[in-house]
Amino acid sequence: MPSTPIAYHTYQSLAEAYSQIAPDKEYNAYYDRPAMLSLLDKDLAGQHILDAGCGPGIYSEILLKKGADVTGVDISENMIQHAQTRNGDQGRFIVGNMEQPLSMFQDQQFDGVLSALAISYIKDISTLFGEFQRILKPGAWFCFSTEHPFFSYGYFKLENYFETQAVSCQWKGFTNEPITMHSYYHSLSCITDALLDNAFVIERILEAKPVIEFEQKHPRAYAERLKFPSFIHFRARKA
Numbered sequence: 001m002p003s004t005p006i007a008y009h010t011y012q013s014l015a016e017a018y019s020q021i022a023p024d025k026e027y028n029a030y031y032d033r034p035a036m037l038s039l040l041d042k043d044l045a046g047q048h049i050l051d052a053g054c055g056p057g058i059y060s061e062i063l064l065k066k067g068a069d070v071t072g073v074d075i076s077e078n079m080i081q082h083a084q085t086r087n088g089d090q091g092r093f094i095v096g097n098m099e100q101p102l103s104m105f106q107d108q109q110f111d112g113v114l115s116a117l118a119i120s121y122i123k124d125i126s127t128l129f130g131e132f133q134r135i136l137k138p139g140a141w142f143c144f145s146t147e148h149p150f151f152s153y154g155y156f157k158l159e160n161y162f163e164t165q166a167v168s169c170q171w172k173g174f175t176n177e178p179i180t181m182h183s184y185y186h187s188l189s190c191i192t193d194a195l196l197d198n199a200f201v202i203e204r205i206l207e208a209k210p211v212i213e214f215e216q217k218h219p220r221a222y223a224e225r226l227k228f229p230s231f232i233h234f235r236a237r238k239a
């Protein structure tokens, strides 16, 4: 019996708040998304893109507006409901666990996979990247963002940089009361090995800085993020 994914219950209860707040939340709107969007092809029209860990479909909405054909997958039924509501009759949104084989998708089905701030909920990212490799067409792209390992190593006060391990922290930005968020920490070589072992070519590693709108929302965190990254973004290509 597969166990319940580490963040399932938290995201189920957070879905409504995340859907409302993330479109304008500093870490999402003014840090993660500008960096991620800068890595994507300029012309996405007609591309079939998987939004992997799509949450409430904020990225899917952007991709659909750029003329892409979008499929979103997420473990949280509530997130998937928000994604479909946000995007009306556009796109298709499927409940699925990225810790399991993505058997709902065919080999070489997609022109691109975008996965924003979601792989840190998956322990074995090498197996997941193998699945992305399988469902991508030859030459297709894979862009993703995650917590920067150097940031997480200090933030979680880890004893072993190299060890993939479960971590948890308090999230204060989405609810009145702090909530405990569980995730997995992966070292930089764990992430790059997961790409290279699955025959991806790394085209770009981006240690982005936030855009200026972040400062109005959270001046102190903005100043910190200009000196030390908390996210890291990758663009890879299926060889």
Ligand SMILES: C[S@@+](CC[C@H](N)C(=O)[O-])C[C@H]1O[C@@H](n2cnc3c(N)ncnc32)[C@H](O)[C@@H]1O
Pocket (backbone or CB within 6 Å): 005, 006, 007, 008, 011, 012, 022, 028, 052, 053, 054, 055, 056, 057, 058, 059, 073, 074, 075, 076, 079, 096, 097, 098, 099, 115, 116, 117, 118, 121, 122
């Ligand atoms: C930080 S949110 C990011 C949502 C969206 N990508 C965005 O940037 O707006 C992380 C998402 O990963 C999803 N997730 C967590 N574990 C998952 C799993 N095992 N399989 C699929 N999705 C998962 C959560 O439900 C949540 O929607």
